[in-house]
Amino acid sequence: MTQPMQVLLVEDDPDYVELIRRAFAAHQPPFEIVWVDTLAAAQRWLADHTPDLVLTDLYLPDGSGKALLPQDDHSLSYPVIVQTAFGDEQKAVELIKAGAYDYLPKRFDAFRELPYVLERLIQEWRHRREQRELEARLQAGQSVFEAIFENAPLGILYFDQNGVLQAANEQLAQLLDTPRQALLGLELANVPFEMIRLAVQRVLEGEKISQEIDFRLKPFQRGLAIRSQLSPVQLPDGRVIGGVAILQDITAEKNDQDLHQTLYQIATLAHRASAADALYQGIHELVQKVLPAENFYIALWDKTNQSLSFPYWVNQANPAPGLVPFGKGLTEYVLTQGETFLAEEALYQALVKEGTIDHLGTPPQAWLGAPLKDHQGEVFGAVAVQSYDAQVRYGPNQVKIMEYIAAQIAQVLERFRAQEEERRQRRLAEALLEATKAFSESLELGQVFERILNQLQRLVAYDNCSISLIEGQWAHVVAEAGERLPESEPAHHLRWQQLDTLRQIYERSAPLLIQDVRDYPKWQKIAGLEWVQSYLGLPLTIKGKVIGFLSLVFRQPHEFDSAVVDSLMAFANLAGQAIENARLYQQAQEQAIHDELTGIYNRRGLNMFASQEYARAVRYGRPLSMLFSDIDDFKAFNDRYSYAVGDQVLKVVATCLRDNLRRFDLLARFGGDEFVILMPETDQNEAIAVAQRINSSLRCLAIEVSGVEVTITLSFGVAQRLESDAAWEQLLERGSQALRRAKQEGVPLVAAC
CATH class of the missing domain: 3.30.450.40 (GAF domain)
Incomplete structure (x- = not known):
């Protein structure tokens, strides 16, 4: 349903109003007539409503219709049409100049045409209002575009359908380091960069393009990296009349990407490197991607011994220094200051002159070093790059990069050293465990x-x-x-x-x-x-x-x-x-094979060593003899005196036996008062002579018991190894039998048969 056009009719003549209502009653599109008869009523109604048109009489009971016109250059959102009687045309012209949209004479023969006239005026008003709004928007858009074009942080340019640069903002001139006027008229289709020529051609064919162009010679060196967005400028009919390009300087972004990639690769290298040399060489290769680092070294500081070692050294002018005492070189300066230091030739010579550093090796044209710090902030080394080329200079960007690299290298080296220490500790633990096992075996x-x-x-x-x-x-x-x-x-x-x-x-x-x-x-x-x-x-x-x-x-x-x-x-x-x-x-073991009372071997000791001596005698066919003895009347001696005295006698006998034997003869207390002597390299006659010598020595000993001196003698059984013997125990058995016969016969010595 068509929305009716609303008209505010300000008229104090009711008959005239009725004629107007009749004229508009059947009109299509329909009208809605709102009638007020005074200026005050009109003003009150307009305070709350916005009609499509106001139709007012010039002369009203309480004032002039002029009061409904725009005031103080403020435009209205609706047209005001003033009605005048014949002869007031001049007045109507003045009112139009004052802001009335039009005037209509009050003619009774014009009522039939009035709806059409007002419809045309409303449509015309609407069209003019839209036109003004469009122009205002265009004007505002133009202002915004100019503000953006001139103040945008990005470089902007416009080229025509022939690829000729027609407009460029100041940011573009600064980005390209070229005067703005020098850019205008540049034929982009003829620049020496194929990527640019092809991009312009594609845009003029109606294509949108986004691309990155890297003009850097090396990372962090002179040259730009640019990201560009190119779009065609087209008319409503689709014809391309030119193109717009927005250029962004992404040099810092590219440098950061290269740096982060390098740092990531250094960290990755640390996990893969199996030896320090491979790690250092790999770090050098990666550093060269972001710095002029043909001359590169890593120094480690031994604070305990105040010395420097250089596990990695690549230098065009000077040989590797090896292990050196801590001195006053540039490296030591960085280590003691604990800060990154940039020294070009003039500063280097000044430091040498004032005695802050010593002149070492070939003076560099540029030198940049950064400390290596552990996770506690303690300096343990330094990394440095230097150049002997006057064209190479390090600046603030390189200092920042070097600090990043040094921090990453320090972290990697600390982790690598920790891993080495962990492996060393593991090897040590394994060695200690193996040593413990070996010792316990x-x-x-x-x-x-x-x-x-x-x-x-x-x-x-x-x-x-x-x-x-x-x-x-x-x-x-x-x-x-x-x-x-x-x-x-x-x-x-x-x-x-x-x-x-x-x-x-x-x-x-x-x-x-x-x-x-x-x-x-x-x-x-x-x-x-x-x-x-x-x-x-x-x-x-x-x-x-x-x-x-x-x-x-x-x-x-x-x-x-x-x-x-x-x-x-x-x-x-x-x-x-x-x-x-x-x-x-x-x-x-010694206690287990020795007699506790006398200190000589016991029966266990005799068994252990007698078999060895017997085997040796058999192997080499050498003589082996045995004396089996006991103390005469030892039981009666114990009964008469005491066991304590008996123990003393046993000690005296053992000492006498030991004193009359060779170092390699085997003496053992077999049990009670019985003693066994095994004599290598001794035949039976020699063994008998030893037994006689022992008894002679015992007779010379005076043992005083309860104020009375007593004499001790031994009885001996002598046996010699026979070829028919299968073990030393056979020799022992024959000696024991000979001793029993000596006791039975009451003689001091009996030789076995």
Whole structure:
């Protein structure tokens, strides 16, 4: 349904109003006539309503229709038509100048045409209003476009259908570092960059294009990287009359992408590198992607020894310096300041002149170094790039990049060192576990010494390692490995309290490291050991007491970090415990095979060693004899005096027997008052002579009991190994039988048949 056009009729003549109503009643499109008869009523109604048109009489009872016209240059949203009588045309013209849209004479013969006239006026008003609004929008749009064009942070240009640049904003001129006027008239279709020529051609064919163009020679060097958006300018009929391009400087964005990619690759490299050399070389290759870094090095600072090492060094002018004392070079300057430092040739020479740094090697044209810091902010090294090319200069961007790279390298190196330390600790733990296992597999002291030296060789490559055990004021070398010590007495038997090194280790119960003995004033040279250049001594301790020393010597000055020394100390603790266990075992073994009262072998000891001597005699066909003896009337002696006196007699007899035997003869208390003597390289006649000598010695001994001297004698049974014997026990049995016959016959000695 068509919305009726609303007309406010301001008229004080009711008859005239009725004629108008009739004229509009059947008109299509329909009209809605709102009638008021005074100016005041009209103004009240207009305060709340907006009609499509106001039709007012010029003369009203309470004023002039002129009061309904626009005031103070404020336009109305509806047209005002003034009605005048004949003869008032001049007045109507004045009213139009005052803001009336039109005037209509009051003619009674014109009522039929009036609806058509008002419809035309309303449509005309609407069209003119739309036109004005469109023009206003166009004007505003033009202003906005000009503001954007001139003030946009991006470069904007317009080229015509021939590819000739017709407009460019100031940002474009700054971006291209070219005067604005010099850009106008540039034929884009003829520029020397094929990518640009093809883009212009495609835009003029009606295509939209987005592309990136990288003019950088190298990352972070001169040149631009640009992102462009190109669109055709088309007429409503589709004809292309030119193109618009928006250019954005993405050099910093591209540089950041290159930097982040490089940092990511460095981090990735750290996870893949299996050795430090490969890691350093890979880092150098990556750094060259973002910096002029033909000359590149990494320095590590040993604060304990105040020295610098250069695990990676690439330099066109100077050879690798190796391990050097901490001095006053540019590297040391960065390390002590803890900040990134950029030194071009003039600044470098000034620092040298004022004595802040020393002149080292070939002076660079440009040098840039940054400290390497761990996660606690402690400086542990530096990374540096330098150039001998006068065309290369580092600036603020390179300083920022270097700091990023240094932070990433520091993180990578710290992680790499931590991983190396973890692997080293794991290897150490495995070695210690294996050492513990190896030590526990044997309780024989000689084997324990050998295993200590072998296991230690897996932990550190020494030139000589010796184990010395303390006995009073002496420290005796009981085992060694590697290059042999000289056979001299001072090399194997040490007055340890007179040696500063061993005395320090003993008093502190802590390791002593001498990296270079030439720098140790109290180093005491031993003949035959002049080749020693470095020394590491470790205490062997049991329950806090030092029982000996583990001494490692090296032909070259040797460096150990504290973690390695701690690891070797842990090994020494295991070694000390292993030695103590073996010694305790040896003591237990000795106790198990020795008679507690007399200190000579017991029956177990006899069984252990007699079989060995018997086997040797059989193997080499040598004579072997045995004396089986007991003390005459020993039971009556015990009954008469006491068992305590009897024990004293047993001790005296054992001592006398030992004093009359050779070092390699085997003496054992077989049980009670019975003694067995096994004599290698001895025939039966020689054994009889020994028995006679023993009894002679006993008769010379005077044992006083309750104020009375008593004499002790022994009875002996003598037996010699026979070819028919299958075991030493047969020899023992014949000796026992001979002793029983001697007792029965009352003679001191009987030889077995």
